[in-house]
Amino acid sequence: MESTTHPTRPAQELKAPAKEFDMRFTSTPRGARLARRLVSHRLHEWGHPYNTTANDTVTLLAAELTANAVRHGHVPGRDFRLRLTVDADTASGSTTIRIEITDTRTERLPTLTTPTPDAEAGRGLLLVTALATHWGITPRVAAPGKTVWAEFSAHAGV
Template identity: 50%
Template sequence: MTTEKSDMAPEFRQLLSATPRGARLARYLAGAQLAAWGVPPGCALMEDVELVVGELAANAVLHGRVPGRDFEVRLGFDGLRVRVEVSDARGDAPPPEIPPEPDPCWAEHGRGLALVAAVAREWGVRPRGTGAPGKTVWARL
């Protein structure tokens, strides 16, 4: 994991409620936006972006939720690479640099960041910026 300042202007941005429904919607909207940009449905890039958005959005809802505050999803696409950014309102609980190993047999949770690390070229966390509270977890695919 590395820490980086955003250098790709967002081309898609959406605020969503910090609920399980909002996390599911984030994944759906990411796929719809990639399709609008011409990324073929079912290709590896589409599937990986949907996975990363789904995991980061679920983490924003589970670990970054502040009552009354939304989370934000931003996507950027330069024709080759996709940048995913998920921001939440809670900056006091950054994700670990190395995702913990979940119990392979019984754990229902704990695999999200390990999945992100496995499919993303790089990922990291930074303060949300622009005076907004919280953090942004980003990934490049």
């Protein structure tokens, strides 16, 4: 169901994030590619320039999570939703960047597995686990589906 090293944490509902981008995309490879590009562009606009650790890492997280939504969470005629938030903690000098991908498939939950060395697929969540500060899965309350999310903590200048 989810990584045992990264427990589920609720979506950021108590306070509004400093910056937010929220959009629906077609559940196709083209939609996943557009989502990934918009994440990188939005982060650049928000002060995390292209070719920085924060931008590159969160863009890779977006690529993996959107690809999984298209490949494993696809329901014909249904889109996936991407939500990107950035919250800065001025006291610590760190910034939490959170990406959430919501699809409408309930019965197929992401599982962290270790593929064989010659396997051509199955490493996406291993990358997410390695790159994200936290990640998890939150079931949707009002409708079928789930939200797979990942957070990356960036420090000033990253």
